[in-house]
Amino acid sequence: MAKTKRATPKPTGVTFKDKYALWHECLAGKDQNSIQQQVLRIVWDAGVYELINEARRFAPEAPEGGVQLNGAMHRFIDHLFSETQAVAIRRLTARESLHGPKGTYSLGSLITDMTENVVLLTRQNMWTVREPELDSHYGRPAKQQPAAANDALDMRGSMEEHWNEYIDALCGTSPASRSPNDTVLTTCFDQMSDRLKCCDKLGEYVNKYVAHVATPGSRASYDAKGLKITRAKLREAHEAICQVVDVLSCHFLVGSSFAAYAYPLFDVFAYIDRPLVSTDGIEKLEETLNEYQRIVGRWSGNGLGWVQGNWQKKDDW
Numbered sequence: 001m002a003k004t005k006r007a008t009p010k011p012t013g014v015t016f017k018d019k020y021a022l023w024h025e026c027l028a029g030k031d032q033n034s035i036q037q038q039v040l041r042i043v044w045d046a047g048v049y050e051l052i053n054e055a056r057r058f059a060p061e062a063p064e065g066g067v068q069l070n071g072a073m074h075r076f077i078d079h080l081f082s083e084t085q086a087v088a089i090r091r092l093t094a095r096e097s098l099h100g101p102k103g104t105y106s107l108g109s110l111i112t113d114m115t116e117n118v119v120l121l122t123r124q125n126m127w128t129v130r131e132p133e134l135d136s137h138y139g140r141p142a143k144q145q146p147a148a149a150n151d152a153l154d155m156r157g158s159m160e161e162h163w164n165e166y167i168d169a170l171c172g173t174s175p176a177s178r179s180p181n182d183t184v185l186t187t188c189f190d191q192m193s194d195r196l197k198c199c200d201k202l203g204e205y206v207n208k209y210v211a212h213v214a215t216p217g218s219r220a221s222y223d224a225k226g227l228k229i230t231r232a233k234l235r236e237a238h239e240a241i242c243q244v245v246d247v248l249s250c251h252f253l254v255g256s257s258f259a260a261y262a263y264p265l266f267d268v269f270a271y272i273d274r275p276l277v278s279t280d281g282i283e284k285l286e287e288t289l290n291e292y293q294r295i296v297g298r299w300s301g302n303g304l305g306w307v308q309g310n311w312q313k314k315d316d317w
Contacts, residue, residue, distance in 0.1 A: 019120055026098060028254050036258060039092070042092075045085065046235075047261065055272075089238075092108075093241070094203070097112075115189045118189070123181070198233075198236050199240060205229060
């Protein structure tokens with residue numbers, strides 16, 4: 001770990017209980033926007049894309065060159081996958097605020113808030129979270145039946161020492177110098193922020209090409225090649241995000257590791273060997289595309305009529 005950095009105590013109007021509830025909800029809450037829910041979605045989507053990409057290897061060669069895959073469909077898949085992944089990673093790592101009408105659930109927001117309130121992360125406070133978990137798993141020794149009391153006490157004592165060793169590492173202390181007032185080092189959060197820096201280029205790409213459409217002058221200071229989205233960059237970002245989420249989950253807020261891959265409860269490969277459409281359906285698809293082209297064509301070539309207030313909207317949809 002980097003050089004030791006102690007927290008500077010400062011007055012705070014919030015309690016550890018309140019902050020812990022907020023941090024836990026941000027990281028592991030059931031809300032669809034909690035950090036773990038966000039990570040589960042991007043990791044699952046990346047897994048599905050791996051299936052698609054691998055399936056392309058089985059495509060037979062085309063007489064005119066290339067392979068027998070629909071270019072329009074697969075370019076569409078590639079485009080949406082890369083951009084939705086980049087946007088999701090940018091959201092997950094953004095440094096915003098957890099509070100107010102514009103509060104956001106992100107690793108950047110969570111790490112910032114925990115750093116600003118690190119004086120609350122003392123050994124004593126962290127044990128107020130861990131102790132009920134030990135009670136639920138092993139019970140309090142005094143409540144055990146005599147035959148099970150010794151085993152329960154041994155297991156509980158082992159887990160207590162295990163957690164104390166984690167807190168020692170987070171606070172930069174040793175077993176011989178433990179104190180209820182030991183406080184987590186801010187360098188722990190600095191290391192997490194540093195681990196997420198590999199996501200910065202993806203965030204820049206989103207800022208320049210997705211969330212905002214930057215002018216050539218605005219893009220001039222950025223390396224276009226460095227901003228390109230690749231599977232390797234996405235995999236690197238996923239790994240960093242999952243590692244940070246796992247540390248926050250295991251050692252700070254949940255008490256257990258985070259499994260980023262959620263096994264589906266349905267058959268992922270159902271009908272995967274079926275074509276999207278049969279030959280008989282191609283004519284209907286062509287009609288659909290031609291109709292859409294007709295609708296779009298009506299959006300231009302109308303002169304100044306609509307500017308002068310003479311345009312009437314027609315429901316083509």
